[in-house]
Amino acid sequence: MGKQQDVGAADQHSASGTTDHRPIGGDADARLALAQDPTTPQMTLIDLASDPSAVVRKTVAARPDAPAQALRPLTRDHDRQVREAVARNPSSSVGNLMRLVKDDDRWVRWAVAGNPACDESIRRVMSEASDKELRGLLAESRELEPELAARLIDDASPEVRERLATHTHDPDVITALLADRTARVRKGLARNPRTTADQRSALAADPVVDVRAALVRTLELDEADLERLVDDRAVQVRLAMATSEVVPPHVREALTRDPDDMVAAAARDFRPGAGTSSAVRAPRIGHRPSSAGPGRRGDSRR
Structure with a gap:
């Protein structure tokens, strides 16, 4: 994590030091250029943090070398x-x-959730938030403490538990979520590459079709599990196997003789690299769409 510099410390980006001050003047574009200039003194950045243009203030707010005296009021x-x-x-x-x-x-x-400076105290606040998406972003964190993960195992939102199931590296959490009664949570485990062979066997026998289909699309399975699933009663599961990137060639060959014409055709027509499945989606750290939406102000430069 970058370290905020206090006023009076040596400016690493300018030989003039933080006590120097560059005159601020001109229109918003000139002040924006000053905010973007890596040689702009720290004292000038502090002044620009109160600029009438939101674009200028945003530029200062995004600078990793912005002094604490500039960032604090911008919060x-x-x-x-x-x-x-x-x-x-x-x-x-x-x-x-x-x-x-x-x-x-x-x-x-949501932006805070993706900041590498987040520590346990902030993650604890996230775990107690009423904002379901914020708790979901926490569930996807690799730095999640066992105590907070245990709290999310019992989260009221199935979506939060599903995201925890998909991304967790904690074997105890995986074991606990295998017993979750909500199918979408077990479906999350079926996409988690940290599951053991025994856990994948249990998921291969899951009573819910979506769980078994997610499993065969995403994770490599033992031969015994594959033999059972190639004759799965659900066409959806066999079709997922026929188009899966992780299914061995001999299993796909067997599916070319499937009694369902759609499954057989999919197995025959399969081309490696054409699939779109992936083991784990990247954590969904909140980024707003670039287009303006309800309640969003436009360029406020004046």
């Missing part, structure tokens, strides 16, 4: 894009992130 900026930029800044202090993870705007809160 309370009236423009959510500015606050979001602070939430993404890896140099933001824990105190700033703690304020922003409780922000009224969801995109600001």
Whole structure:
């Protein structure tokens, strides 16, 4: 994590040091260029943090070398894009992130979840949040502490538990979620490459078709499991096997003789690399669409 510099410390980006000040003037474009300039002194960045243009303030908020005196007030900026930029800044202090993870705007809160400066204290707040998506982003975190993972095992939202099941590296969490009564949670486990062979065998016998289909699309299975699934009663499962990138060639060859014409054709026509399945989706750290939406302000440069 980058370290915020206090006023008076040597400026690593300018030989003039942080106590120098570059005059601020001109229109918004000139001030924006100053905010983007890596040689701009720290004192000038502090002044630009109160610029009337939200675009200029956002640029300062996103700078990893922005001083703490600039970032702190920007966590309370009236423009959510500015606050979001602070939430993404890896140099933001824990105190700033703690304020922003409780922000009224969801995109600001979600941005905090992807910040590498997040520590256990912030993750704990996320685990207790009423925001389901924020808890879901926490569930996808590799740095999740066992205590917080245990809390998410019993989360009221099946989606949060599914995302935990898909991404967890904790064997105890995987074992606990295998007993989850919600099929979508077990489907998440069926996409998790950290499952053991025994756990995959249990998922191969799951009573829900979607779980078995997700399993054969994503994970390599023992021969005994493959032999059972190649004759699965559900066409959906056999079709998933026929088009899976991880199914061995001899199993796909057997499916070319499947009694269902669609399955047999899919097995015959399969071409490696043409599939779209993947083991685990990348964590969905919140990024707002680039187009303007309801409640979003446009360019506020003046």
